[in-house]
Amino acid sequence: DAGVTQSPTHLIKTRGQQVTLRCSPKSGHDTVSWYQQALGQGPQFIFQYYEEEERQRGNFPDRFSGHQFPNYSSELNVNALLLGDSALYLCASSWGTDRAYNEQFFGPGTRLTVL
Amino acid sequence: AQSVTQLDSHVSVSEGTPVLLRCNYSSSYSPSLFWYVQHPNKGLQLLLKYTSAATLVKGINGFEAEFKKSETSFHLTKPSAHMSDAAEYFCVVSDATRYGQNFVFGPGTRLSVLP
Numbered sequence: 732d733a734g735v736t737q738s739p740t741h742l743i744k745t746r747g748q749q750v751t752l753r754c755s756p757k758s759g760h761d762t763v764s765w766y767q768q769a770l771g772q773g774p775q776f777i778f779q780y781y782e783e784e785e786r787q788r789g790n791f792p793d794r795f796s797g798h799q800f801p802n803y804s805s806e807l808n809v810n811a812l813l814l815g816d817s818a819l820y821l822c823a824s825s826w827g828t829d830r831a832y833n834e835q836f837f838g839p840g841t842r843l844t845v846l
Numbered sequence: 847a848q849s850v851t852q853l854d855s856h857v858s859v860s861e862g863t864p865v866l867l868r869c870n871y872s873s874s875y876s877p878s879l880f881w882y883v884q885h886p887n888k889g890l891q892l893l894l895k896y897t898s899a900a901t902l903v904k905g906i907n908g909f910e911a912e913f914k915k916s917e918t919s920f921h922l923t924k925p926s927a928h929m930s931d932a933a934e935y936f937c938v939v940s941d942a943t944r945y946g947q948n949f950v951f952g953p954g955t956r957l958s959v960l961p
Binding site: 766779832833 | 880940
């Protein structure tokens with residue numbers, strides 16, 4: 732089992748550009764959550780996808796959007812990039828969304844740098 | 847709304863001495879609580895989780911945590927620190943609503959282990 736995988740590992744963009752990050756969940760998982768981790772801070776919840784729908788969303792602007800595919804993989808899209816979007820973007824997968832005790836398994840992250 | 851406070855941003859211990867990383871939470875419901883560890887340039891790894899079964903929870907690598915509802919705390923301990931324990935540690939509070947699971951991270955505590 733490869734666990735949660737993310738691509739690319741690193742990405743450099745300039746302000747105003749758009750970026751797409753990708754995530755494949757752990758085998759058997761059907762829920763994907765995305766987090767933004769700024770340097771020296773804890774991960775901040777962006778949104779969660781289940782059954783190809785956005786189920787919950789954190790305090791992030793509409794520039795952040797996502798998608799979940801029938802095979803449960805997911806994409807995070809960020810439009811009109813700002814310098815402040817520079818961060819480590821983490822994808823996490825889990826099974827189901829209705830249990831507080833479900834562990835989330837994290838990928839290694841995508842390091843996005845906006846110049 | 848849920849929140850997590852990690853009282854120390856940085857803890858430094860000598861190898862072989864005990865470790866205490868403090869976590870306090872706020873939640874309207876009976877939460878589940880987790881501790882994750884993040885080594886440099888690596889993904890988040892689950893250390894242990896509390897799911898209302900037993901208040902003293904044992905995790906990997908000799909770590910333990912005790913849930914104290916009256917103090918709204920979930921402190922992480924280890925009897926004897928090892929050099930490999932140097933990392934960033936995150937306390938997480940989780941609940942679930944009909945919209946999905948809500949995972950809230952604390953700001954993290956950086957553990958340094960001195961030889």
